[in-house]
Amino acid sequence: MKTKPKLRIAAAALAAALTVPALTSCDAISTAMDCANTAVAIADSVGDLQQAVSNAGNSIQDTQNALDQIDTNLKKIKDTTGNADLGKAVDSMSTAVKNVRTAVNNGDTTPDVKPIADAATEISKVCTPG
DSSP, X not given: OTHHHHHHHHHHHHHHHHHHHHHXXXXXXXXXXXXXXXXHHHHHHHHHHHHHHHTTTXXXXXXXXXXXXXXXXXXXXXXXXXXXXXXXXHHHHHHHHHHHHHHHHTTOSSOOOHHHHHHHHHHHHHHSOO
């Protein structure tokens, strides 16, 4: 009779040991998917920004709207990540967005958006698992 409680404890310990990695794995996959989806949204916004800058004569507001969308996506990542590398990439992109926004506000109709594109590439690298 004393062996049954030991078996139950062993079975419970085994179940817990098998469950924790599975939960950790799912959490990591979920985080990676969220990160990747947001990175895609940022890449799309950067594309919109590049389009707006190339058509700057048409509407500076398009450039501002693209910058606003990038800021929104960066905030989503910043609020949900604990990853130091991703945090650095987001900070780098935020700085690049501020610089472009300042240039546009100062009348530059063709600001250099390459630092934003570079930072978006870095975010994509950080968000790509493996």
